[in-house]
Amino acid sequence: MPLISPWRADFPALAILEAQGQTYLDSAATSQKPQALIDALTGYYTCGTANVHRAQHQPAERATRAFEDSRIKVARWLNAACPTEIVFTRGATEALNLLAYGLEHLITAGDEIVVSALEHHANLLPWQQLARRQNAKLVVLPLNEHGIIDIEAATRLIGPRTRLLAISQLSNVLGAWQPLAELLPLAKAQGALSVVDGSQGVVHGRHDMQALDCDFYVLSSHKLYGPEGVGALYGRGESLLKLRHWQFGGEMVRVADFQNADFHAAPLGFEAGTPPIGGVIGLGATLDYLSKLDAEAVDRHELTLHNALLTGLAQRPGVRLLGRPQLALASFTVDDIHHGDLAHLLTEQGIAIRSGTHCAQPLMKSLGVEGAIRVSLGLYNDGVDLQRFFDALDQALEMLR
Numbered sequence: 001m002p003l004i005s006p007w008r009a010d011f012p013a014l015a016i017l018e019a020q021g022q023t024y025l026d027s028a029a030t031s032q033k034p035q036a037l038i039d040a041l042t043g044y045y046t047c048g049t050a051n052v053h054r055a056q057h058q059p060a061e062r063a064t065r066a067f068e069d070s071r072i073k074v075a076r077w078l079n080a081a082c083p084t085e086i087v088f089t090r091g092a093t094e095a096l097n098l099l100a101y102g103l104e105h106l107i108t109a110g111d112e113i114v115v116s117a118l119e120h121h122a123n124l125l126p127w128q129q130l131a132r133r134q135n136a137k138l139v140v141l142p143l144n145e146h147g148i149i150d151i152e153a154a155t156r157l158i159g160p161r162t163r164l165l166a167i168s169q170l171s172n173v174l175g176a177w178q179p180l181a182e183l184l185p186l187a188k189a190q191g192a193l194s195v196v197d198g199s200q201g202v203v204h205g206r207h208d209m210q211a212l213d214c215d216f217y218v219l220s221s222h223k224l225y226g227p228e229g230v231g232a233l234y235g236r237g238e239s240l241l242k243l244r245h246w247q248f249g250g251e252m253v254r255v256a257d258f259q260n261a262d263f264h265a266a267p268l269g270f271e272a273g274t275p276p277i278g279g280v281i282g283l284g285a286t287l288d289y290l291s292k293l294d295a296e297a298v299d300r301h302e303l304t305l306h307n308a309l310l311t312g313l314a315q316r317p318g319v320r321l322l323g324r325p326q327l328a329l330a331s332f333t334v335d336d337i338h339h340g341d342l343a344h345l346l347t348e349q350g351i352a353i354r355s356g357t358h359c360a361q362p363l364m365k366s367l368g369v370e371g372a373i374r375v376s377l378g379l380y381n382d383g384v385d386l387q388r389f390f391d392a393l394d395q396a397l398e399m400l401r
């Protein structure tokens, strides 16, 4: 049966890219956008913009209402207990930096911050820098042979000095779900805070913050079919109270004089300056669109597509997968062929994939590879996309061998 995406037509860019001879297989880097988002952005920018939480005029009230509605939509999407548990940021990277500064006062010399060997630089470097500032130790959880954090090692390495555990939900290189249900209680048992980088995970399926029981969860709108320049930080009510303010300016302050200031609590206290208003409203519209889809059908489609990708790769001699991808993407190398050369030939044939170290240099080093090709899928991809990719791959391999 042909692999068709019933949602493809909702993403107008795909037809345009197709007309340009481009097959988009790089959704883990960023996704294409649904018409619903484009309409919401056009509506917002056409009907009169205004700043939020400030003026009393009608356009400002409208913008504030739409902005705060988006907070409610994100809270619902994540099943947060309350919309005030959602802080808007300018991306996942900014949310992680917010945490690394906001929690700094809880980390002292000799404390341990635990990350894993598969982290994206965005969930590694902010903690590395925090460890440096506070003379703390960065502990790295190793992976097992399937590219999953080794629970046995984690049980040993998460200990009484652990103050914080920061791990990805779904690896952007290995495409494997990480065992949060086992890891998060290990941190909790030591009284440590937990941070989950949901940048990739949030795009696939639904994730329930109350069931997950982490302290903080970070997502990036542009990977979730929403606009760039927006991220969200979920923090459990009592965990948000532990954060110290980190960026200072308008709207995050209750009272200020020349020498002192008193700041709002979260979320507003962590949204200094004019936020990305249009983007936040656009993210809300994107979640409205996604909420209306048949979630089970989306899951089934993504899994079928992914299986077809893995089957096709397994049929090509010399192709080596990194880890054991479960969903969304696959990264691979090919024996005796440089990933850069292969990427060049795929790109020349209109295949939009990514090659390199995928912002995870320590992981690539530990896997013993210089770089890899990554094919990543969105809900709009279909069997024709995969066929074009495999045809291009076969042609490229023939040329390079």
Ligand code: PMP
Residues within 6 Å of the ligand: 028, 029, 091, 092, 093, 094, 120, 122, 123, 168, 170, 171, 172, 197, 199, 200, 220, 222, 359
């Ligand atoms: N974490 C992971 C796992 C990611 O894949 C990415 C984006 N590549 C990020 C964090 C950072 O997201 P952003 O660049 O949108 O801030």
